[in-house]
Amino acid sequence: MASTESNPNPRFYALVPCAGTGSRAGTNGPKQYERIAGHPIVWHTLAAFGAVRRIARTVVVVAPGDGFFERNATSALVVPCGGATRAASVTNGLYELQRVGATAQDWVLVHDAARCLITPALIDSLIDACVHDEVGGLLAVRLPDTLKREEDGRVAATLEREDKWLAQTPQMFRIGMLMQALERAGGQATDEASAIEGLGQRPLLVPGGAQNFKVTYPDDFALAEAVLKGRLR
DSSP, X not given: OOOTTTOSSOOEEEEEEOOOOOTTTTOSSOGGGSEETTEEHHHHHHHHXXXXXXXXXXXXXXOTTOOHHHHSOOSSEEEOOOOSSHHXXXXXXXXXXXXXXXXXXXXXXXXXXXXXXXXXXXHHHHHHHHTTOSXXXXXXXXXXXXXXXEETTEEEEEEOOTTOEEEEEEEEEEHHHHHHHHHHHTTXXXXXXHHHHTTTOXXXXXXXXXXXXXXXXXXXXXXXXXXXXXXXX
């Protein structure tokens, strides 16, 4: 496994899978294009990565036929190669990164389009924590609440929470390792870290933030808007 010692000047790329339909959000179209605080959700996401000078390029993976970015110009590279699953979209996006010059030893930060409260400071903290790591890692927060296991709508057990974390994004790994991990996972990985774990690796947990949640359900839109408006005060 290569380390930064063999590549003293690694480049950092962002990859934003943006091909989901947002079925749980209750919106008429893809949730990442719904407007929050005056702008589409994905716009806030891309603005955060655009403010991080170490990011060499951001690639946005959209579904074939998606016309949003044809109507809304962006400095990011938009590629219509979204797949049926998140893992497929990320894999296709990694191939596109290599097509435009990224190498297997460069880093990629994969981030949810609908996780629009990410900040440049959190992105920088992830890069700082992982750049000299052999594996890479992800933003995450310790589980704050009591965790229950359910059977037939009733509590079956209370689980220990002291060692539990909620995974967030970005998740940062070397392009070559992540491609190998996703290929081995066969499209079943729900996030990049789980695919890396499938290689027998242990990704680094980097403290994220409670505000870095993914807009998923209808109530999340109002909360995200309140946070964004609060940052402008």
